[in-house]
Amino acid sequence: MENIFEELSLKLNQDCMKGKKLENGKRLLTEALVGKINPNLKVYIFPREHEIPHFLVSTPDKQTCRFSLETGEPMDDMPRDIKKYRYNIRDFFRDNKQMIVDEYRKLRPDDAPPQSKI
Numbered sequence: 001m002e003n004i005f006e007e008l009s010l011k012l013n014q015d016c017m018k019g020k021k022l023e024n025g026k027r028l029l030t031e032a033l034v035g036k037i038n039p040n041l042k043v044y045i046f047p048r049e050h051e052i053p054h055f056l057v058s059t060p061d062k063q064t065c066r067f068s069l070e071t072g073e074p075m076d077d078m079p080r081d082i083k084k085y086r087y088n089i090r091d092f093f094r095d096n097k098q099m100i101v102d103e104y105r106k107l108r109p110d111d112a113p114p115q116s117k118i
Contacts, residue, residue, distance in 0.1 A: 032107055034100050037092050041085055045069075045100065047107040053118040055100060057082055057089055067093065069101055069118050 034055065035043040044056045053069035063079035072093035078086060093100070101118055108117075 032103060034103055035092065035096065037085060037088050041082070041089075043092070043100075045104045045107070047104050048109060053101075053104060055093070057085075069097075069104060072097065 031044045031046050033042060034045055037043060037057070040060055042058050044058060046054070046056065052075070054066040054075055055069060056064055056066050058064045059079070059081045061081070063081050064076075065078045065082045066075040067073065067089065068075055072090060074086075082089070104118060
């Protein structure tokens, strides 16, 4: 009996880690990983936030910088470990802007505030 309990608990935990499900079966995602610029720099979007649309670049040691989804320009002072890749980030955004914006729009809830539209 304990094996089935552990197995089912693991399945439920794995499903919950993917995000809260809504009644319609879609997931309520607060963030989405949309790419990696290199093994250490991850790019996230946050379609449920009430801020100006942006993507976030994050390092393994939790240094972060937000970039505008409209222009690709940094919205914060760039930490050193991100700043040294600023041209990689610029090119990543230029080459992938439409896909990132499309994913943001797809995940953005219908009741999101006007300032979060792009």
